[in-house]
Amino acid sequence: MNEVIKTINNLRSIRKFSEEIINDDKLKIILNSAIRAANASSMQSYSMIVVKEREIMKSLTGYTGSVAIVYCVDYFRYLKLAEYLDHSYDVFDIISFITGTIDTILAAQTSVIAAKSMDIDSLITNGVNRMGLDNAFEILNLPEKGCFPLITVIFGYSNEKSKKKHGRLNDSSIIHYNKYSKLTEENIRTLVETYNNYDNPLGLINNWEELGLKNYLDWLFTRWLGSNNLNSTNDGLKSFYDILKKIGFLKYSNFKM
């Protein structure tokens, strides 16, 4: 196995970091790696905001580490460039948002891999959604148009001893050849059992039986997706849509709350 594949195989989410600081040379490598990711129309439709203050990380995401990078979908730069050159550019819509999201996520994941290759661990988190998007706009002084704090990565040195690798689905329900193969009832039964396998945990918890549930997926659908998910609370969903609308990405949408 070559070193890159080994690095990718060793990726895991770390939630407790030591006090050790990532030095600026390594931070620069992480940032420079991120910008090497492919990006649509060569527009790099993202910005990366580096946060070193632990208190700010905490109030933004609920987590702390040595450094946090907030990866924002960002077209504000182009808005300003177009304005300066007297072009009528304001094509923010849901397609721009999706395209910018792809650019942003590729940059984020590339930096996660670069960090791991230097023994720096990380946690990808959407904690900003839980802590409040308005809060993030204020703390980070985000522009009023075209910029959305999509995802944060907390980087640091792990304080979790010999963290076990989290399982993954790796079967025909995930990987298809030539065409999509729809799940049979047998496949579905197998999947439910795969999620129930304590020896290869795929999910977020392992005590669903203690909680009176037969299957892990019963917990996922009723407890996790039922209560914790942003989409399940009208307020969370409304704030998400309101902000997307305000910054210009829902221009052509008929969405009504």
Ligand SMILES: Cc1cc2nc3c(=O)[nH]c(=O)nc-3n(C[C@H](O)[C@H](O)[C@H](O)COP(=O)(O)O)c2cc1C
């Ligand atoms: C979009 C996204 C958001 C996530 N948000 C959180 C989070 O807020 N808190 C957390 O503990 N883990 C978060 N994670 C990490 C996942 O829980 C983790 O990747 C998954 O459980 C698999 O574990 P592993 O990365 O260690 O293999 C997030 C991952 C992604 C991709």
